[in-house]
Structures are given as structure tokens and as C-alpha cells.
Amino acid sequence: MAGITALVPPELIYAAGWRPLDINNWIPGSDARPRSKLCAWTASWREAILGGELKLDALVVVAGGDCHNALADGQVAARNVGRTHYFFYPFDGDAGYMEGQLRALEGFLGEGLRGERAHDRAMRALEEVAAAKRLGLRLEALRSAGRADPGSTFDALISFSDLEGDPARFGGKVERLIDASRDFRGTEGPGVALIGVPPIYRDFHRACAEAGLRVVFDELPYEFLRLGGHDLRSLARSYSTYTFARPVEFRLGLLKRELSRRKVRGIIHYAQFTCHHLLEDGLLREELDLPMLTVQGDLPGRTPAQVRLRLEAFGELLGAGKGAI
Amino acid sequence: MAAGRAFVGIDAGSTAAKLVRFDGRRVVRSRMVPARDWHSLVGTVRPREAVCTTGYFRRKVPHHLTLTEISAARLGVARSFPDAEVIIDLGGQDTKVTDLRNLTLQMNDRCSAGTGAFLEQAARYFGMSVEGLSRMAERARDRVDINSTCSVFAQSEMISMLERGARREEVAAGLHHALARRIAELVPDAERIVAIGGVARNRSMLFALGAILGRRLRVPPEPQMVNALGAALHAVAHSSQS
Numbered sequence: 280m281a282g283i284t285a286l287v288p289p290e291l292i293y294a295a296g297w298r299p300l301d302i303n304n305w306i307p308g309s310d311a312r313p314r315s316k317l318c319a320w321t322a323s324w325r326e327a328i329l330g331g332e333l334k335l336d337a338l339v340v341v342a343g344g345d346c347h348n349a350l351a352d353g354q355v356a357a358r359n360v361g362r363t364h365y366f367f368y369p370f371d372g373d374a375g376y377m378e379g380q381l382r383a384l385e386g387f388l389g390e391g392l393r394g395e396r397a398h399d400r401a402m403r404a405l406e407e408v409a410a411a412k413r414l415g416l417r418l419e420a421l422r423s424a425g426r427a428d429p430g431s432t433f434d435a436l437i438s439f440s441d442l443e444g445d446p447a448r449f450g451g452k453v454e455r456l457i458d459a460s461r462d463f464r465g466t467e468g469p470g471v472a473l474i475g476v477p478p479i480y481r482d483f484h485r486a487c488a489e490a491g492l493r494v495v496f497d498e499l500p501y502e503f504l505r506l507g508g509h510d511l512r513s514l515a516r517s518y519s520t521y522t523f524a525r526p527v528e529f530r531l532g533l534l535k536r537e538l539s540r541r542k543v544r545g546i547i548h549y550a551q552f553t554c555h556h557l558l559e560d561g562l563l564r565e566e567l568d569l570p571m572l573t574v575q576g577d578l579p580g581r582t583p584a585q586v587r588l589r590l591e592a593f594g595e596l597l598g599a600g601k602g603a604i
Numbered sequence: 605m606a607a608g609r610a611f612v613g614i615d616a617g618s619t620a621a622k623l624v625r626f627d628g629r630r631v632v633r634s635r636m637v638p639a640r641d642w643h644s645l646v647g648t649v650r651p652r653e654a655v656c657t658t659g660y661f662r663r664k665v666p667h668h669l670t671l672t673e674i675s676a677a678r679l680g681v682a683r684s685f686p687d688a689e690v691i692i693d694l695g696g697q698d699t700k701v702t703d704l705r706n707l708t709l710q711m712n713d714r715c716s717a718g719t720g721a722f723l724e725q726a727a728r729y730f731g732m733s734v735e736g737l738s739r740m741a742e743r744a745r746d747r748v749d750i751n752s753t754c755s756v757f758a759q760s761e762m763i764s765m766l767e768r769g770a771r772r773e774e775v776a777a778g779l780h781h782a783l784a785r786r787i788a789e790l791v792p793d794a795e796r797i798v799a800i801g802g803v804a805r806n807r808s809m810l811f812a813l814g815a816i817l818g819r820r821l822r823v824p825p826e827p828q829m830v831n832a833l834g835a836a837l838h839a840v841a842h843s844s845q846s
Contacts, residue, residue, distance in 0.1 A: 564706075568706075570707035571706075585698070592673075596707040597707065
């Protein structure tokens with residue numbers, strides 16, 4: 280089991296015969312209360328690794344393209360993991376550099392896409408991940424069109440960072456969600472986009488729905504789905520466009536395109552308390568030119584009353600539900 | 605709208621509960637009680653009156669309609685200042701800033717440093733009311749700089765300044781300025797800024813905030829009643845729709 284602190288191409292990890300585990304994904308469902316923290320996301324997994332609750336054979340820390348909290352907490356956590364690798368995305372989008380990083384990761388994991396023995400397994404893994412992502416994109420499109428439940432869709436999409444350790448089984452789970460969407464009655468309310476890091480609250484999408492807000496776009500899970508490839512070179516080309524690792528102007532380009540395509544009427548910008556992404560808030564407000572609500576989260580659990588109040592007020596301002604004015 | 609029908613807005617806030625009775629044209633009664641006594645306001649509601657509640661405990665109070673205090677503020681402010689661009693709701697437990705031009709909200713509720721509770725704490729130290737603290741600050745010829753952004757640390761800073769010989773008036777002025785500086789971080793640049801909420805009755809606070817923002821803040825009559833008025837107006841609007 281290879282723990283990943285942020286997005287690391289799962290295609291390559293599966294191809295190398297490992298199972299990735301996004302060590303963030305258990306946190307919203309927990310009541311983690313890390314002792315010493317800036318960001319509760321990174322501090323929670325650090326504590327869980329040091330305390331032995333998360334047992335990993337290897338840890339891949341995203342050291343370039345994620346935050347310094349993750350880098351610092353990753354180095355502390357690494358003391359309780361046998362092997363650690365530091366992975367860097369290119370800020371300038373250099374696909375050659377990205378390919379070098381993928382080769383280094385391949386070397387760390389032992390085997391990758393090369394070699395006779397590994398070839399069949401690697402090709403099968405690549406195809407399974409690609410097939411699951413195709414299903415994920417279908418589910419995502421249904422949700423954006425109001426034909427799939429935003430909450431359960433988000434829960435599935437956020438797991439595309441590791442495909443829950445088994446791409447074929449995970450693909451089946453997504454397929455069942457697509458099937459279940461036939462019975463979905465549809466959602467009402469203004470379509471909103473959720474941008475920034477994922478909320479640390481386990482019921483955030485439900486809280487949005489209760490406030491009359493229909494989430495039609497989840498920025499980071501969309502990145503998990505959007506990126507992929509069938510060999511090292513195409514993976515490098517694709518993952519070098521991971522917007523969270525690139526300059527904010529690059530990220531804005533994708534956001535503008537997706538928000539316009541989905542006819543979004545408002546934006547919820549989620550950031551962790553003390554997160555550097557909060558510093559981008561003014562720029563995002565200026566450039567995206569849509570009503571924006573900024574929500575700061577701290578510790579995992581249910582969405583707190585103050586945050587629900589903001590969501591409800593935002594819904595009212597956008598003209599949602601009974602409280603519309 | 606039913607002839608002769610009255611509309612009641614109740615703002616069940618975290619520190620005070622307010623009631624406004626509106627007859628469709630004007631406010632005929634307004635009343636404020638401590639938050640824990642909100643039942644006494646409900647007792648004054650007559651059978652045919654339409655009640656809209658707002659505020660932190662809005663769902664606990666019996667109502668026909670309810671809406672958040674942010675929307676209530678928007679409706680209440682529009683009655684006095686229809687061209688308002690930004691509303692600053694200076695409450696006891698939080699501060700809410702709504703930019704009406706692009707419908708964005710900012711709130712400071714993470715700690716008491718940007719709320720009325722900050723001044724209440726300081727007033728308690730001086731053994732006076734918040735109004736008394738404001739009047740004391742008005743008498744200051746200068747002010748001390750309070751740098752702490754945490755209200756607990758600000759109080760320690762205040763005490764050490766007093767021990768070093770700073771005048772009480774100057775410390776009071778410094779406290780108002782520190783709170784205003786914290787609130788100003790949430791306020792976007794705008795020409796027409798309206799301040800409401802209990803803290804908007806505090807002249808020293810308005811002076812400090814206006815100075816930092818470089819704007820003269822507009823304040824409606826009875827700024828602490830604006831959200832209850834907005835709730836009553838929402839009941840009126842709902843009645844004419846149904």
C-alpha cells in the first residue's frame with residue numbers, strides 16, 4: 280500500500296503493482312483532533328501515520344504542487360514509514376520535467392510500465408483506471424445536468440485520486456451510481472461551483488442542498504477525473520496540466536471554461552483555516568465575476584451551524600428556495 | 605395584503621431579541637429584550653399577525669416564515685438606503701459584510717476579536733458599559749496602538765499599557781481602533797456603506813471604522829432593529845405574493 284498526500288497519477292502506481300491510498304480520504308468521516316496543527320487535513324494524516332492507525336508500506340509526498348503544510352507534515356510522518364518518495368509537479372507545465380518525475384516515481388515503486396514481465400499487468404491497470412475514469416466523467420456530467428445526486432456523486436468523484444485500491448471494483452461502484460441516477464428525481468436551485476480544496480466536513484454537499492444550492496461542479500475531483508494517459512509520455516503530458524500545481528492564471532482558465540459551460544450562478548470557495556489558498560480569494564473574486572461565498576473550515580466533522588448559515592444566506596441571495604428575496 | 609393586518613419581524617439574535625411590528629406602511633412598535641427573554645416577545649404576537657423570524661435562533665421562535673439575518677439586513681437596509689452598496693452588520697457575536705453589488709458575503713465569527721464581544725470584555729475590565737467605553741474614547745486626544753488581533757491578548761496589552769501610564773481614554777480609543785481595523789479587513793471598497801447592528805450605535809466605533817475605510821458610514825435609525833424590520837418586510841412581501 281502506497282500512501283499519497285495529494286494527487287499522484289494512480290495509473291502509474293497501479294501499473295507498478297501497488298495499491299495507492301489517498302491518506303486524506305478517511306479524514307472527513309473521522310473525528311480527528313490533531314494535537315499540533317496548521318491545516319487539519321495534513322495534521323490528521325500525520326498523526327494517524329505516527330500513531331500507527333494508518334499503516335503504509337511506502338509514502339509518496341507531493342512536495343511540489345501541494346502546500347508546505349503537506350511537505351512539512353509529510354516529512355514528520357515519513358519517520359514512521361519504511362520508504363518515502365518526494366514527488367514534484369512542474370509549476371511551468373514542462374511535460375519533459377513531468378516525465379522525469381514519473382520515471383523517478385516508477386523507479387521508487389520498483390516496476391512501472393517498462394519490462395516484459397510487468398507489461399501485461401501494467402497495460403491492464405492502465406485500462407482499468409481509464410475505464411473507471413470514463414464512467415466517472417459520465418456520472419459527473421449527469422450530476423452537472425441535475426440528473427444525479429450531488430452528495431453521492433462527490434463522494435465517488437473524490438475517490439478517483441486512489442480509486443479505493445481497486446479500479447475495476449471501483450468502476451463497478453460508479454456504474455451502479457449511474458444506474459441509480461435513473462431514479463433520481465432531480466435537484467432544484469441555482470447551480471453553484473465548489474472550488475478550492477475539498478471541504479473537510481462530511482455532509483457539506485447535503486448542507487448545500489438543504490440551503491437550496493445545487494452543486495454542479497467540484498473543482499478538485501474534476502481534476503482527478505480529467506487527467507490520465509495510456510503510457511508514460513501521455514501521462515506526463517496530461518498531469519503536467521494539473522491546475523492546482525500551476526500558476527493561478529492557468530487554473531483560472533480552466534475554471535472560467537467549466538463555470539461557463541455549466542451555467543454556474545454562484546461559487547463557493549472553500550479553504551482550510553490558515554490555508555495559503557485563502558490568499559487567492561481576492562484574485563478569484565475579481566477574475567471569476569460571479570457571486571462568491573468563501574467558507575473556511577477547520578476540524579473534520581459535520582458542517583457547523585455558522586457555515587450552514589452562510590450557505591443558507593448565499594442560497595437566499597441567489598434566489599433559491601422559500602427564503603428567496 | 606389583508607386589510608388591517610400587521611406583520612411582525614422577530615430577530616432572535618445571540619445577545620438580544622428584537623421585535624418590529626409593521627402595519628404595511630410604517631413601524632408601529634419595536635422592542636428589544638435580552639436574548640434569553642425572546643418568549644416575552646412571542647407573547648405579544650396577536651393571532652392574525654404574520655410572523656417572520658431571523659437571527660441565530662430564528663428556527664426556535666414560532667414563525668410563519670423565516671430567513672437568514674443576511675437577507676433580512678438587505679431588506680431592512682433598503683427601506684432607509686435603497687442605493688446601499690455594502691452592509692456591515694456589527695453584531696455582538698459576529699460581523700457580517702454583504703456586498704450588494706455582487707452578492708458576496710464575508711463573516712468574522714472565528715473569534716471575538718472582530719465582534720462586539722471584544723468591546724464588552726474591555727468595558728467589563730473598566731467596570732463600565734460599552735456605551736461608557738465609547739464615551740470615554742470620544743474624550744481621547746490621542747490613542748494607543750493595540751496590535752494583538754486576539755481579544756484576550758489585546759486585553760493583556762491594554763492592561764500593560766495602563767500600567768505603563770497610558771491614559772484610560774487613549775486606551776479606550778485604541779481598543780475601538782483595533783476592532784475597527786479587524787472589521788475593515790472584511791469590507792470591500794465602496795462609496796455607500798451602511799452600518800447596522802447593536803455596535804453601529806457606538807459612535808467611537810463608527811468614527812474609527814469610517815477613518816480606516818476613508819468613508820462616512822451611513823447608519824439607519826435604530827440600527828439594531830434593522831434585521832427585525834427586514835423580517836417584517838419579508839412577511840409583507842410574502843403576503844402580497846400569496
